[in-house]
Amino acid sequence: MPRPVLALTSGEPAGIGPELTVMLAAEGVAGVDLVAVGDPDLLAERAERLGLAVEIVPLALDEPLPAPRPGRLPVWPVALRAPAPPGLLQVANADYVLETLDVAVRACLAGRAAGMVTAPLHKGVILEAGHAGFTGHTEYLRDACGVEEVVMMLATDRPLHATREGWRGPGALRVALATTHLPLREVADAISAEGLLRVLRILDADLQRWFGLLAPRIAVCGLNPHAGEGGHLGREELEVIEPALAALRAEGLRLDGPLPADTLFTPRHLEGVDAVLAMYHDQGLPVLKYAGFGSAANITLGLPLVRTSVDHGTALDLAGSGRADPGSLRVAVALAAEMAGRDPIKQR
Numbered sequence: 035m036p037r038p039v040l041a042l043t044s045g046e047p048a049g050i051g052p053e054l055t056v057m058l059a060a061e062g063v064a065g066v067d068l069v070a071v072g073d074p075d076l077l078a079e080r081a082e083r084l085g086l087a088v089e090i091v092p093l094a095l096d097e098p099l100p101a102p103r104p105g106r107l108p109v110w111p112v113a114l115r116a117p118a119p120p121g122l123l124q125v126a127n128a129d130y131v132l133e134t135l136d137v138a139v140r141a142c143l144a145g146r147a148a149g150m151v152t153a154p155l156h157k158g159v160i161l162e163a164g165h166a167g168f169t170g171h172t173e174y175l176r177d178a179c180g181v182e183e184v185v186m187m188l189a190t191d192r193p194l195h196a197t198r199e200g201w202r203g204p205g206a207l208r209v210a211l212a213t214t215h216l217p218l219r220e221v222a223d224a225i226s227a228e229g230l231l232r233v234l235r236i237l238d239a240d241l242q243r244w245f246g247l248l249a250p251r252i253a254v255c256g257l258n259p260h261a262g263e264g265g266h267l268g269r270e271e272l273e274v275i276e277p278a279l280a281a282l283r284a285e286g287l288r289l290d291g292p293l294p295a296d297t298l299f300t301p302r303h304l305e306g307v308d309a310v311l312a313m314y315h316d317q318g319l320p321v322l323k324y325a326g327f328g329s330a331a332n333i334t335l336g337l338p339l340v341r342t343s344v345d346h347g348t349a350l351d352l353a354g355s356g357r358a359d360p361g362s363l364r365v366a367v368a369l370a371a372e373m374a375g376r377d378p379i380k381q382r
């Protein structure tokens with residue numbers, strides 16, 4: 035089987051993305067043709083700063099890739115708009131970051147890459163550059179691919195309580211989100227039965243498609259403490275979540291809940307569960323990151339392409355220091371390669 039080509043966008047240029055990219059290139063990735071998307075001079079500078087011997091090979095999208103070897107990094111070039119010293123965000127480089135995503139999407143949709151892996155970007159600086167409404171890769175890729183709904187899911191291969199096979203197997207912890215990046219004040223209003231139907235259908239379908247989990251079992255969190263305490267602590271469970279789950283059960287989905295989130299994330303309740311749907315970002319992701327920060331990956335479900343990402347942000351405090359841990363990037367690349375090899379449906 036040919037090695038999958040993966041496009042690795044190097045992320046916010048002032049953050050740790052460029053140095054993680056060259057770290058990975060220096061150590062090499064078995065079984066994958068990794069092509070960075072970013073500024074070749076920036077990547078060369080970060081490699082030199084870290085004392086890494088990395089041969090940067092700029093290429094046009096349609097040029098053949100050189101034979102992969104540790105220390106060689108093919109790059110689909112995108113030019114920085116302004117110098118990018120580590121740790122110092124430049125509004126002028128927001129368009130550079132978005133262009134790297136556009137190039138990777140183009141490569142995937144044209145069949146040049148089997149998937150994309152993204153190093154972290156900085157949402158704030160992209161908003162400051164005038165891209166109103168920007169909320170992250172997830173929704174940007176949804177729009178770039180022309181689909182209506184996507185789902186953010188993080189998975190870790192080292193869950194705290196796992197006893198078995200990691201993120202590939204039944205011991206994995208996978209947490210998907212019903213809502214992503216919005217102020218907490220707006221969360222309750224953003225949860226609708228229609229939205230839950232869309233999210234859970236995508237989650238169910240893509241756990242099968244990308245993870246090979248037939249008839250996955252999904253545990254759904256309530257929104258309120260104790261899942262609303264029978265309506266005394268909020269009525270969203272009774273009026274929104276339960277009706278949506280009932281409709282989906284009638285379609286054959288295997289759903290538990292809505293369950294109190296605090297006890298759902300305990301070993302006994304996670305037993306046999308393939309994924310948890312949390313109602314909002316900080317209901318689900320702190321648990322996931324506590325269990326596996328540094329060895330987890332972020333996956334966008336619902337896209338016509340493979341996209342994985344790291345479990346962390348731009349870490350401006352570490353940028354340029356060489357102290358950032360490339361563990362999550364390794365996991366994101368390995369998972370993207372596995373997903374690309376599994377997909378039986380090339381296009382939705």
Ligand SMILES: NC(=O)c1ccc[n+]([C@@H]2O[C@H](COP(=O)([O-])OP(=O)(O)OC[C@H]3O[C@@H](n4cnc5c(N)ncnc54)[C@H](O)[C@@H]3O)[C@@H](O)[C@H]2O)c1
Nearest residue numbers: 153154155156157158343344346347348349351352358359
């Ligand atoms: N995939 C993504 O693009 C992504 C993911 C998360 C956050 N972000 C963005 O990153 C920016 C900064 O977010 P934040 O400060 O909340 O989170 P962060 O992950 O950048 O940093 C949180 C803490 O974790 C540490 N850390 C992060 N990555 C590390 C690594 N690889 N090795 C060692 N330590 C690491 C940092 O030094 C910091 O102390 C924000 O704009 C946020 O939106 C992007």
Ligand SMILES: N[C@H](C(=O)O)[C@H](O)COP(=O)(O)O
Nearest residue numbers: 170171172173332343345346
């Ligand atoms: N919520 C994600 C996390 O905490 O890791 C993250 O911000 C990434 O979001 P995008 O993949 O949409 O950029």
